[in-house]
Amino acid sequence: MTTVTLAQVAERAGVSTATVSMVLRNRGRISQATRERVLRALDESGYVYNQTAANLRNRSSNQVGLLLHDITNPFYSEMTAGLSHEMERHDLLLFLANSEESGERQQRFVDSLMRNNACGMVLCAARDTPQAFFDGLKRRNIPVILTVRTFGDADFDYVGTDNFFGTQLATAHLLKLGHRHIAFIGGSHNSGTRAQRIGGFTSKLIEHGLSPKPEWIVASQASQSDGARVAEALLTAYPEITAAVCYQDIVALGVMQALRKMGRTPGQDFALVGFDDITEAALVQPALTTVSVAAKEIGRKAGELLYSRIQGNDEPPKRIILPPALVIRGSCGFHQASGAE
Amino acid sequence: MTTVTLAQVAERAGVSTATVSMVLRNRGRISQATRERVLRALDESGYVYNQTAANLRNRSSNQVGLLLHDITNPFYSEMTAGLSHEMERHDLLLFLANSEESGERQQRFVDSLMRNNACGMVLCAARDTPQAFFDGLKRRNIPVILTVRTFGDADFDYVGTDNFFGTQLATAHLLKLGHRHIAFIGGSHNSGTRAQRIGGFTSKLIEHGLSPKPEWIVASQASQSDGARVAEALLTAYPEITAAVCYQDIVALGVMQALRKMGRTPGQDFALVGFDDITEAALVQPALTTVSVAAKEIGRKAGELLYSRIQGNDEPPKRIILPPALVIRGSCGFHQASGAE
């Protein structure tokens, strides 16, 4: 399979390479006759366009990168699907990489994108990404969209969900059901997202005249088992707690386990709200009331914004915050909670 | 941010581009002195290697494609993670695309890969992919690894699991627990994978002197909701069924929903086995007994094989069939099933 070049096609059609190039990209004025001749030659020769050469010549490319920490997480695979779809609409190719929370892998990927002359990227940066990484990114002049995780750097476009409002919804729901002893469970101390969710939680408490207790706000790793561990300790120390807003659905599932182990029944004498609306949330018994964040839509919006940046849109950095919604299921009970004071 | 080229670095270091290129790639013999000079110049100038130019010159690339039909399916996202990891080990960049079962999208992606001079691809082809698509692939001289779905084309490398054996395991397990009224739920009619799984199911029944009932073998889309829909219809018509082998975990999760809705309890009066061992399988209550196919491992193996092909391995096409394993959890109960005849 020797590669067929423009020049060969041109020769076969009896025209110059310039003409073929123009036909290929519908540029310039070409007579109908020669156009057809060229098209025929193109077809007969089995020509395959060489993007690489074109990209080199144009100092451009049609490739964008997506960095996640874990594609295995249903939230991110949904988001990926949304982004992928959007990229395809614009004939952009999508590079995928998993940082697995490693700053080094993340840096390697970005470097690789730069070497490959990618024209943009969507990042959900690894947890403890240093500011230096972002500074490095700014120096390159390439469109970057941050997603999901905020790093307090206003120089980048950002697409994510309204964490603050999300936990406000969750908390308001519990308050409406009569709960007054509400805990916040999950998230890791150094997480900005967590700070926002805690903000929504506490602000809503205060709005209702309750003062948030720091000792009822506990961290946990993003796993069911750690959620269970943490919840058990908390509820042993403070049995008066009757409800919890969880940082993540996964954690909420762990809390459910702990409750059962302690002889309490989620949905009856304890109310639980999660965050993310992962698939499992609908499956457990009782099904988990949770805050839904439309992962696919985040991907789509990020793609849209990235594309506009690639097209040259140079408005100041945007923050697109998609509104979350409360999905009410069984885990808070459907009536006034019995355990409320 | 004007791009710094080799030539500029060369000038700064007072050497030729050839020398810089050699230093960059550790090729040829370069004196320690000039090497250091060049490295310093490289560093000071903020040079970024231009893969595109190198690729053009070398008629090669470091980019491979992965085509899936649905990255949202946890099985495929696991597989993607495995492949992605493997690709990164070899400094290959991974293009991702979702065909969404559309032959047209699939073709577009492959064409795009060819234009971009990708050096290989891993495909899980769309369902009704015509032979012509594969023929086209063969004409290009590019390594292709098919995964998961077989298309009976022996000219391609293939990595997948032993579907037949997998459902044999699942079915044997249910039989051992005493079940005699066992259904097969899920998969779409025209799926080759499904045919194999049904084969394992029915062969095991027959081995035990049971004759498979066609009306207890029902298809479903790859979603929880459709699994639930289909299961409800089936179990309403045939309440005597006490167990089911499901085509996929997702479908099994849907069946669980249906069971609960109908007042039956998975793990107590109904036994359920899934297939895939997706993450959620371990999380639902009761946890799902399932056939584990090590999706991540399939991705990894596909990556390994692809890499060896890219390196020039031209042995005849291989079929790598990974053995599935039964993962016993709670969804079949731990004792003789009460509902068995």
Next chain:
DNA sequence: TTGTAGGCGTTATCAG
């Protein structure tokens, strides 16, 4: 409307 020719940044060949 079409052709000519130089250059995108790197690499490999071949002298020196």
Next chain:
DNA sequence: CTGATAACGCCTACAA
């Protein structure tokens, strides 16, 4: 050990 130079395949002034 190092330098000059011609490709790689395409695009685009500039000419014709």
